[in-house]
Amino acid sequence: MTDPATPRPGPANPRPGSTDPRPGPANSRTGPATPVRPGRRPGLRTVPVLLAFAAVLVAAVNLRAGIASLGPVLGDVVEAFGAGGWLAGVVTAIPGLFFALMGLAAVPIASRLGLGGALTAGMVLTFIGLALRPWVGGIWIFIVLTACVVAGIALANVLLPAWIKNHGGRHIVALMTIYTSVLGLSGAIGPLSALLFDGADGWRWALAVWAAFAAVQILVWIFVVARTGYDFPAAATTADRQGDTSAGTAAARRGDTSADTAAARRGASLWRAPTAVFLMLFFGLQSMNAYVQMGWLPQIYLDSGASATVGSVALSMVGALNIVGGLAMPSIIHRARHLGIFPVMFSLLTAGGYLGLCFAADTWPLLWAFLLGLGGFCFPTALALIPARTRTPLVTARLSGFVQPLGYFIAAVGPLLVGMIYDATGSWSAILLGLVVATAAMAATGFRASRRSYIDDELDAAAR
Numbered sequence: 001m002t003d004p005a006t007p008r009p010g011p012a013n014p015r016p017g018s019t020d021p022r023p024g025p026a027n028s029r030t031g032p033a034t035p036v037r038p039g040r041r042p043g044l045r046t047v048p049v050l051l052a053f054a055a056v057l058v059a060a061v062n063l064r065a066g067i068a069s070l071g072p073v074l075g076d077v078v079e080a081f082g083a084g085g086w087l088a089g090v091v092t093a094i095p096g097l098f099f100a101l102m103g104l105a106a107v108p109i110a111s112r113l114g115l116g117g118a119l120t121a122g123m124v125l126t127f128i129g130l131a132l133r134p135w136v137g138g139i140w141i142f143i144v145l146t147a148c149v150v151a152g153i154a155l156a157n158v159l160l161p162a163w164i165k166n167h168g169g170r171h172i173v174a175l176m177t178i179y180t181s182v183l184g185l186s187g188a189i190g191p192l193s194a195l196l197f198d199g200a201d202g203w204r205w206a207l208a209v210w211a212a213f214a215a216v217q218i219l220v221w222i223f224v225v226a227r228t229g230y231d232f233p234a235a236a237t238t239a240d241r242q243g244d245t246s247a248g249t250a251a252a253r254r255g256d257t258s259a260d261t262a263a264a265r266r267g268a269s270l271w272r273a274p275t276a277v278f279l280m281l282f283f284g285l286q287s288m289n290a291y292v293q294m295g296w297l298p299q300i301y302l303d304s305g306a307s308a309t310v311g312s313v314a315l316s317m318v319g320a321l322n323i324v325g326g327l328a329m330p331s332i333i334h335r336a337r338h339l340g341i342f343p344v345m346f347s348l349l350t351a352g353g354y355l356g357l358c359f360a361a362d363t364w365p366l367l368w369a370f371l372l373g374l375g376g377f378c379f380p381t382a383l384a385l386i387p388a389r390t391r392t393p394l395v396t397a398r399l400s401g402f403v404q405p406l407g408y409f410i411a412a413v414g415p416l417l418v419g420m421i422y423d424a425t426g427s428w429s430a431i432l433l434g435l436v437v438a439t440a441a442m443a444a445t446g447f448r449a450s451r452r453s454y455i456d457d458e459l460d461a462a463a464r
Helices: 049-061 071-081 085-113 115-135 139-167 169-195 202-208 210-228 238-254 258-267 274-303 308-335 341-360 365-375 378-388 393-425 429-449 455-463
Strands: none
Touching (some): 049 169, 049 210, 071 085, 071 139, 071 169, 071 202, 071 274, 071 308, 085 115, 085 139, 115 139, 115 210, 169 274, 169 308, 274 341, 274 365, 274 378, 274 393, 274 429, 274 455, 308 365, 341 365, 341 429, 378 393
């Protein structure tokens, strides 16, 4: 039976100044409607191809550098402010915390400002943080401005793929390739800014230099927003809703239960799907390792007697290998028959890197960074498992919204604990051995999450 709330056919109250893009009879003012180009939704203002590519490029350049540039100079920051190691732990916990919070808040913000407006607002927030935090006089103001940097980055991290989907048209694949590869490049080059500046205030300039890149992205995105206006995608067009209603009516006449199944999958808690819970834990543990490395790896090298240059290059190597993993793992996961080997193998590599840093950090310092970088392939593996362990787009979307925000909350705990333990002991041995234990848990949860089962089926069973 047709839902009485379903709108009758006709224009759906467009925004002032817009026109009804659907093909139909001419009227006295507009004439025949222009056919919609394939791959682009009706009523959406097009973004010129070069502008779209430039917008994604400058945004992706800024998605990790503002975070990754802090690790190599974290010791200088703490010393300059006379802060304790636990406060350094707070600083390094901020990325995980705000990636979780903005993962929950991004869509509501974008629904008010539009995708482009929300992205631009986040970029302004990042610029303010990057431009001001090197020059403040207190650690707590520095922490607040670091939160601004990360909040803006986290907002873009969530919304930029949606913007590409909305405006990419026939170039979605190319734009997503730029997004993923340049994002990894940003994490690789961020630590290298510490090599460009010397002296007591060198750390300030190593952080401040990234404000210039943030300013460029704002300028580009002002043009983008001026072109697109409010661009938050509608849930469905009128025609889509009518089609869904007709399909549902036909299914009811046939006695199909797919609608009941979909409703059950929407209502069943993902906490009742074991694979979803293990995947969330796996995602959280691998993210925790990533943020511990991003915040503390250069300091570990410095305390082992290595130079600041070695620490920066090591962190950059980890970031560069993340690019390789991001490009390679999705297709490998898609083709592989048995996935459990990958989380276990990458966890063992991560554990090997930590053990090397614990017992022989000054022997082959870059070898341990190389192992940690290969272990970082857990991140694209976790992301690839989200669609690999679901059958339908509905459950895929629900799983992504479950795994990533909760996983990032887990990730925020690791760097904070590391800072507190380091402040209390001044040693890395217990911390590195504890991280080895965490990688064992990562291997176990990843192996279970990779088991050949589907979360849709687990939700169906839980709803019975």
